[in-house]
Amino acid sequence: MSETSARLLSLLSLLQARRDWPGALLADRLEVSPRTVRRDVDRLRDLGYPVRATKGPDGGYRLDAGADLPPLLFDDDQAIAVAVALQTATTTVTGIEEGALRALATVRQVMPARLRQRVDALQVTTVDRYADRRRTTVDSDQLIAIGMAVRAREVLRFDYASPRASEEEWLPPRKVEPHHLVTWGGRWYLVGWDLDRKDWRTFRVDRMTPKTPTGPRFTPRELPAPDVASYISKQFSRQSQWPCQGEAILQAKASDIAQWAGRDAIVEEVTADSCRLILSGWSWTGLAATFGMFECDLEFVGPQELKDAAAHLAERYTAAAS
Structure with a gap:
């Protein structure tokens, strides 16, 4: 790969990693002059990437959304996550089967051999244990x-x-x-x-x-609950059958967590990559263990009984592991 092409890929990767980049910082990260950064930005624009110059004391650049979808760059973990997500994309949404298969074929085709082997080893078949009772598409x-x-x-x-x-x-x-x-x-x-x-x-x-069309715009009203998850939990009487109920913020997509959270879970999207999860159980310790089964970072919101149970469980696991 030529030096210029490699530098363009590095520049694109940096622009995708954060919203705004000062020009001087980009030049420092790429080990080139600010003038070279400006030329490389122009080359990316010629390729269809909507890179916008931002104002400020030092000036900078931002990768905006464009009219067309240009080529994307993924690191190894992102590429594998995309491939697995595409395999399970039809669990709760229909009408995307063909698009998901074509997207998976496109991603796999451009993968290096080391990643393609890992993806091929992750052939996922989603089995819905609630298919005969509740789950719908x-x-x-x-x-x-x-x-x-x-x-x-x-x-x-x-x-x-x-x-x-x-x-x-x-x-x-x-x-x-x-x-x-x-x-x-x-x-x-x-x-x-x-x-x-x-x-x-x-x-x-x-x-x-x-x-269609939709109606006029409106000013959002205040929910009769602290948040959407709390409101939904009150609407379904089944939640009240469990003596313990806790809440946590998970650093994972709501659609991913919803697949495995169970029938009685409340899953609310917080951001594109995080969600609020409310679970119920017979004991606080069991509830804390259930939250821990999701392989992602999480923060317990409450109540205090859940936090105490999580701390106690962590001590037990630490002692057991040692």
Whole structure:
């Protein structure tokens, strides 16, 4: 690989790693002059990467979102994570099977041999232990349409297949201020303010048929709970059967955690790479152990009984390991 090409790849990797880069710091990391950085940025722009110059005392650069998807760079761990995620992408969302397979083939084709062997060894078959009871799938276009209305804060109109209504009964479209998408027990739900009933409602996404166009923008209302996860947990009486309930923030995607959290779990997306998880159990120690089964960093939110049980469990495990 030529020196210029290698430097361009290094520059692109740096720009993808953080939002803003001062020009002088980029030059220092690449061990080149600021003038060379400017020329390399122009080369990336010619290749379709939307690199924008930022203002400031030193000036800098930012990699923005563009109209087209340019080639992406992944480190080894990211490439394997993408490949595994694509293999399990159809667990709860339908309509993306062909795209996921084509994406997996594209990622695998450009992988170096050392990574391709690891991915081939990770042929994942998702077996849904709740398939015969609760877990349902939703159409990807439907999920995206609802998610866009949530982000845009636009009134959502949709037909809703209520299980209480007969097939002959005509139901008018629902008009809702969509607040949040959440998964619970293997299903997707929309939490929103029903404009006709003037109250908060929870809708199963697999029963919704969104209509276009969406309605006017709205100012978000305050939930009758500290957060969405707490609100959902109150809506399902099964949670009250367990004497202990705890909450933690997990540094993992909500869609990944939802696959393995179980029927009674509440999973709420916090950021693209973190989620809030609420679990219930018969004992605080057992609950702390259940949180620990997810192989990611986590922070216990509460209550204090859960934190104390986690500390006690850590002492027991440390003693057992030594």
